[in-house]
């Protein structure tokens with residue numbers, strides 16, 4: 001066996017050992033091109049490593065997107081900013097591109113009645129942040145509260161909070177959806193305190209702060225939670241007509257028309 005045949009036989013094993021799957025997949029083609037075009041060794045090496053790094057980054061983003069729990073189909077491209085005059089596209093783009101607020105653990109709070117696009121907008125921002133390398137977790141507030149309560153019962157609350165710490169942004173959808181009892185609001189309060197000035201929270205809420213005494217049973221806890229959330233925050237007030245209702249009313253597609261006429 002010639003030296004080069006022996007090398008070619010050993011390479012796949014070494015590349016597996018070194019966990020370089022992309023180079024392992026591509027090296028024969030790229031090496032052939034390199035031989036044909038008489039590349040210098042440094043050119044060949046950097047082309048191989050560039051491929052490995054690009055795929056590694058793509059896999060990392062895919063993993064982050066999968067773990068995020070974000071609704072997959074909500075993007076900034078499909079968000080109609082004209083429908084929400086209080087929220088500007090440049091402001092949202094600045095949040096997606098500006099890293100300072102996440103580094104400081106600042107918060108993002110979206111208020112408005114049902115159907116105005118709060119979940120869509122925050123999910124789209126979440127996707128944009130993942131594209132830029134941040135880690136994001138999207139969850140309905142009620143689901144997270146149940147998980148934290150279960151963790152507290154099993155004396156695992158600190159571990160569960162530490163697990164959430166991996167995420168640069170925690171999105172709590174429908175924060176004020178239900179009235180919470182003492183135990184529920186206390187885990188939520190603990191979460192807010194734990195992340196305060198360290199890790200960002202984004203939330204959507206149907207109720208303005210003035211109605212949050214319905215969310216937390218204790219006035220003192222409400223004040224303390226609101227204080228921490230608002231201290232470093234961007235607030236979007238989305239008090240517009242429900243997008244869902246508006247589009248249902250103006251949609252003249254045949255399917256909708258059929259549905260409407262059937263209802264008569």
Ligand code: ADP
Nearest residue numbers: 078079080083114115116117118119120243244
């Ligand atoms: P909310 O969370 O405020 O109740 P959603 O984000 O769930 O509202 O929006 C309801 C539906 O309307 C979703 O399908 C969403 O994609 C769509 N929608 C709402 N606002 C907009 C908008 N400004 N542009 C595009 N789609 C929108």
Ligand code: MG
Nearest residue numbers: 118119174204
């Ligand atoms: Mg919503």
